[in-house]
Amino acid sequence: MFTLYARRGSGSTAVEALLCEVGAEFELQDVARMADGSVLASYLKINPRGEVPALRLADDSVMTESAAMMIYIADLFPAAGLAPAIDDRTRGIYLRWMLYFASAVYMADLRYFYPDRYSTEVSDAARIKAKASEDMDRDFAIFAEALGQGPFVLGEMFSAVDIYVAMLVSWAPDLAALFVRHPNLQAHYEAVVQRPKIAPVWARNEMP
Numbered sequence: 001m002f003t004l005y006a007r008r009g010s011g012s013t014a015v016e017a018l019l020c021e022v023g024a025e026f027e028l029q030d031v032a033r034m035a036d037g038s039v040l041a042s043y044l045k046i047n048p049r050g051e052v053p054a055l056r057l058a059d060d061s062v063m064t065e066s067a068a069m070m071i072y073i074a075d076l077f078p079a080a081g082l083a084p085a086i087d088d089r090t091r092g093i094y095l096r097w098m099l100y101f102a103s104a105v106y107m108a109d110l111r112y113f114y115p116d117r118y119s120t121e122v123s124d125a126a127r128i129k130a131k132a133s134e135d136m137d138r139d140f141a142i143f144a145e146a147l148g149q150g151p152f153v154l155g156e157m158f159s160a161v162d163i164y165v166a167m168l169v170s171w172a173p174d175l176a177a178l179f180v181r182h183p184n185l186q187a188h189y190e191a192v193v194q195r196p197k198i199a200p201v202w203a204r205n206e207m208p
């Protein structure tokens, strides 16, 4: 049994969708934010960075870092077929894009949505946001080129990284414009979020 510390529409969405896809037993714990944006001190014992998601495992230990959770859960349920095996020739591609989205795209998203956290000067915020948006455009273009006609990151094989990518795509500052520039990203997004076990999670999280 897992406990997923979550907030609607946040980085917990992909982990929740994956837990549903693999058929894992889990409960959701909503991590409320105070008016000033902080979380309860008790949550800092679970994730000292105060971020969601966090995942409590059956042995009571806690994982943070959404991409690590995606990799871990998909590996833990091999029967679901959502991760290439360690010695599979596509394992490197799978890990590459999981970490690319976690380190490049997710971090640009945070700079875009919380620019004030990236400088000691409030007046820097607009420039931080503009650069984050430019970086995201570039990073999505690099991915779209690699995706080609997919339909999934690993071609015909749907895997956990597709769920992670869909979450990051859904947060694009201008999703409609992104889909005009990269129709293959739209086709990929729809193929992921319309899956029977993912659509309800997307709806519950009020994702586009």
Ligand SMILES: N[C@@H](CCC(=O)N[C@@H](CS)C(=O)NCC(=O)O)C(=O)O
Binding pocket: 010, 011, 012, 037, 050, 051, 052, 053, 064, 065, 066, 067, 102, 106, 110
């Ligand atoms: N590297 C972390 C980033 C997690 C993260 O930044 N989560 C955001 C929500 S999507 C958060 O909780 N930010 C703190 C806040 O909003 O105050 C991960 O991948 O899990």
